[in-house]
Amino acid sequence: MTDTILDRFLRYVVIDTQSNPLSGAQPSTEKQKDLGRLLEKELQAMGLADAHLDEHGNVYATIPATSDKTVPVICFCSHMDTAPDFTGTHVKPQLVKNYQGGDIVLPGDQNQVIRVSDNPELKNQIGHDIVTTDGTTLLGADDKAGIAEIMTAAQFLLDHPEIKRGAVKILFTTDEEIGRGADKVDLKKLGAAFGYTLDGSTVGEIENETFSADAVDIEISGVAIHPGTAKGRMENAIRIASAIIARLPKDMAPETTEGRQGFIHPTGITGAMEGAKIGFIIRDFEVDGLHQKEKLLEEITRSVMQDYPGSSHSFKVHEQYRNMKMVLDQHPEVVDNLSEAVRRVGLTPKLTSIRGGTDGSRLSFMGLPCPNIYTGGHAYHSPLEWVSVQDMEISARTIVELVKVWEERAA
Known part of the structure; x- marks a missing residue:
């Protein structure tokens, strides 16, 4: 498979996977399984024989170990649904190649403008290739950027068996945007000791804390x-x-x-x-x-x-x-190893707090300590959503380096 991370991302975002908070089903919308079935086939085509879509729409797969060490099994997780806040039907992604600064006017609705004043991170994107929508829909980088990054890293690891690694689990969930992403996850079947969600934003940021939340x-x-x-x-x-x-x-x-x-x-x-x-x-x-x-x-x-x-x-x-930091503080190696991986891709790790929730918070309290890794996406849940291709590549490289760190530090 020669797909680039951009190829994967563009393929995934045009599939409508919005979740529905008014539905009591899991997944809340059957169309989330459209992406799940595609991912199942792509993982199987990589050679991951156990890749499968379960009845709840969750996708599981295992990248086998190549190390003789006893390495803790880690999992990388992203969610397939997009937010119900704004339509995700008929997404028309746009590519701004070699971005040279300034506001980005979206062609489908020229009243929609990605302004540098509202997106200061754009100042760090000069020369990058920026993916946006046409202004009439969500992009879906939350969290299809994370999916593309995990899939790209998985292919790289499989193509390079000389990289020593423990077993790596892949998990793609449904309904995260409506707070149900972990409801039907089978942790026993998953078989991981520690996890990482790919569902963050600015590269270099490690989110190790969430709100605690009640209704x-x-x-x-x-x-x-x-x-x-x-x-x-x-x-x-x-x-x-x-x-x-x-x-x-x-x-x-x-x-x-x-x-x-x-x-x-x-x-x-x-x-x-x-x-x-x-x-x-x-x-x-x-x-x-x-x-x-x-x-x-x-x-x-x-x-x-x-x-x-x-x-x-x-x-x-x-x-x-509940705030996942309460669990993560009991397992400092999870964030320490991630911080080392971030340094290895040339970034300075920055611990940050999410003013919201993530699958990682629920999974942490279910027994899978799970901080959140950056995807490079910005302005989520709006038609002004955007992501840098180069930042997605950095996120995929971070996954690979993290796998190496866990193996190197294993007893």
Whole structure:
């Protein structure tokens, strides 16, 4: 196989794999399996006989060991779905060869402009080949760049059996963008001791920390009365829900926080006079901070409800995921080996935190410690998404070097 990383990436992004949060199935959309079936065939064509797509849409494969040492089995993982935030149908990738700076106007919708002022990393891309969309869809670099990088590294390792390595597992998941990426992963079948997701952004950045995350659902039962005779009797559930949201601290919202600051974020509200529902996500890097925000939200709710004595409510917290750093700190070699691999490709490793989640967070708490490696993609979940071909190549090289480091440092 002579495919370049760009060949692979362009082949993958035109396959529509958007997930659907309203579906209860896994995968949430059958079209994710279209990419899964292609990857299964490509892995088998490389000679990976165990490559297969399971009933949940996950793809598994094993690159066999070439070392006589006992090397921990490591896994590289990326997700096949793209975000439901913006359409991923009929993706038309564009290639800006030998980028020489300046804003990039997208041809399908010239109101869509990738501006240097909004994307300062473009200043480091002079001479690179930049892939964008035409401005009417997502690109899907999140996370098809990661898939192309894993596939390219896998082919390189297979073409160079002289590179000593332990067994390497490959895992491609579904539904990561809707928080279900690890739900149906069979870790026993996978058989890895440690893992790495390829789902990051700027090259050189190692993401070893995520938010801890919960969801909160508030249901309100109001008092519905004909509005003509409502004085002193009606308790409109819509107004109650609105009052709760109005009392949220303005400095504790996604749009007013950054860095290590957490937030309380209403994600949906539905209702009528007799009943209303509000959905929230709560985020903080510390579990204590998460619980404090939930306590604050509950106090606000109770305070509002005191003004409506005929109404009632329920307040339910659902755990989503936890900060993977709590697990990774117990296995420092996972990040240490990655940092060495980053140095070997000529970059300075930079530990960073994700203001969000990743399959790696769930997998870490399932028993597979799993930090996040850069893919080179930027401006995810928007039609302004872009990725450098050269940065994707660096990511693939990082995978190869990481495999070497694990073998060299094995007892």
